[in-house]
């Protein structure tokens with residue numbers, strides 16, 4: 001098939017590349033000329049493990065191309081996929097500006113039947129808005145499909161190639177058949193397409209993210225209580241995760257969820273609830289608890305060193321919102337660093353992939369280091385904000401010799417508290433003693 005993917009970010013680029021991998025001819029479109037120029041030169045503008053190899057192979061095979069000019073490619077496509085951002089508006093609801101801009105552009109240039117697929121995460125009813133926006137500008141036949149994306153940054157390629165499920169929200173058999181055909185190569189080992197109406201598909205995406213955010217938040221609340229009453233969240237995690245009804249995934253306590261999806265999707269779903277006079281009380285609580293959890297590590301630092309941190313230096317390992325990505329959107333490290341800086345602390349930071357994206361966020365509030373040991377020299381403590389693999393087995397003797405005092409605040413529970421004590425560290429973590 002011939003596919004145009006509009007919006008070449010984390011979702012669009014992975015979608016386009018993986019659809020090319022299965023033999024389709026894909027054009028990826030973006031208004032960001034710098035991004036398209038980089039891609040044309042074979043430079044992947046985001047860090048996503050495995051993506052470069054797929055991209056190079058498909059560009060070389062002539063199946064994958066990049067352009068800023070939607071009109072030069074859309075005519076020739078059977079399917080147009082919208083994968084632009086839907087960032088939070090001022091009141092927390094999803095901003096549909098970019099999606100509707102694309103819809104208008106499509107409407108103005110639609111010359112033959114196409115399936116227009118919405119991959120962006122959008123409020124329930126957006127499919128109708130997209131359809132109406134396109135229909136204002138054309139008399140051509142077309143279908144609008146909702147096909148929410150469930151990939152995880154850091155594992156995006158394998159998630160796309162081997163999805164748990166592919167949700168398609170359709171209102172015509174013609175569009176359903178085209179979507180099933182497009183996704184046929186992705187479910188060879190089991191049928192994975194879940195077909196439903198458009199509104200249910202739109203809701204499925206929000207419900208999935210809201211459920212995952214709730215799971216994390218629930219564990220964070222239990223972890224905080226564990227700290228207060230002398231229990232260990234790690235033991236509790238194994239204890240409840242072995243129950244098949246609960247499952248072992250997404251039960252890790254930490255310093256709150258972040259990223260480009262959970263915070264904005266929880267807020268957007270809360271706003272959708274209000275719009276229908278249907279207050280989502282669980283999600284209100286999830287949002288409030290998460291906001292508080294983001295300050296958990298700073299609270300511990302303040303408890304240990306006092307409110308005024310002038311003259312104190314802290315080394316920080318990990319900036320991205322989670323490992324295996326360079327994405328800094330809503331990263332808990334942002335809140336940690338802002339609050340420590342406000343209290344006068346000097347912050348020396350390192351991240352394996354996110355430093356370029358982090359620099360404009362922190363400016364001179366943080367000192368960026370290329371080596372995660374040397375930044376610890378004469379620091380009052382080490383803080384861990386992201387659980388990158390390389391932090392899991394550090395040279396503790398070296399860490400200890402560099403720090404002014406052997407103190408670690410670990411927001412991701414990387415180490416065993418007993419072992420850390422044996423090594424002579426004062427170790428503060430989440431929900432453990």
Ligand code: NAD
Nearest residue numbers: 007008009010011030031032083084085086098120121149
């Ligand atoms: P992103 O910000 O990385 O990429 C969006 C891209 O769209 C940008 O490159 C931007 O320049 C481009 N764009 C904006 N307007 C455009 C236009 N009119 N024409 C062409 N390109 C345009 O965003 P993302 O993280 O890929 O997310 C995209 C959507 O997918 C969002 O709705 C998001 O909620 C959803 N989603 C994201 C993830 C994720 O892990 N990032 C996972 C699932 C779903």
